[in-house]
Amino acid sequence: MRVFLILLLLFPVIELAVLIKVGSMIGVLATLLLIVGSAILGAMLLRVAGVTTALRARERLARGETPDREMLEGLMVAVGGVLLMLPGFISDVIGLFCLLPITRGLVIDRLRSRVHEQAARQRAFSDDPEAQMRSGPARPNVIEGEYEKRDN
Structure with missing residues (x-):
């Protein structure tokens, strides 16, 4: 969790440093045009990909x-579009990786295999009697008895 927080805090600083470096290499106007162009491309991709x-x-x-695969692909395209809309080149590169069908398929396949492994791990321990005793009985308490119907 700390690593994620540190990366979250460092990301804008690194993004700004890359933006300044690219701006000094290709010029301010070209840098601004690239940033605005990637934002427009990201917005268009969000609209088209959402509908498809x-x-x-x-x-x-x-x-x-x-539609699990379609939902994951839609999520990846949405994340890629949002990353393209953010100003900066690092987020644009990550966004393009989310948008490319090859990398998107690899990420989705990896994610699905991890989900299946996690589900298999949970099923493996679901028959464990000690785990059931810790979590309580799986079935409701039933009181057995006999009854007799009487008409009044």
Whole structure:
């Protein structure tokens, strides 16, 4: 958690340093045009990708399948579009990695395999009697008895 916090605090500083370095190399006007152009590209991608992802998810739902891959791809495209809209070149590079189909597929496949591994790990310990005793009984308490129906 500390590493994430440190990276979160250092990211704007590093982004600003890269922005200044690129601005000194190619000029202020070219740097501003690149930043504005990437923001416009990110906004367009968010609009187009959102609609296409929704359509693909609707098609999968109509076939009776879960649209998990489409939802993850839509999320990756949304993150990539937002990163392109942020001013800076490091966020643009990370955003482009989120938008490229090859890297997006690799990240999604890796994420899905980790989710399946985690689910398998949880299922492996679900039959553990000690874990059930710690978490309490899995079934509700049932009081057995007999009854007799009487008409008044």
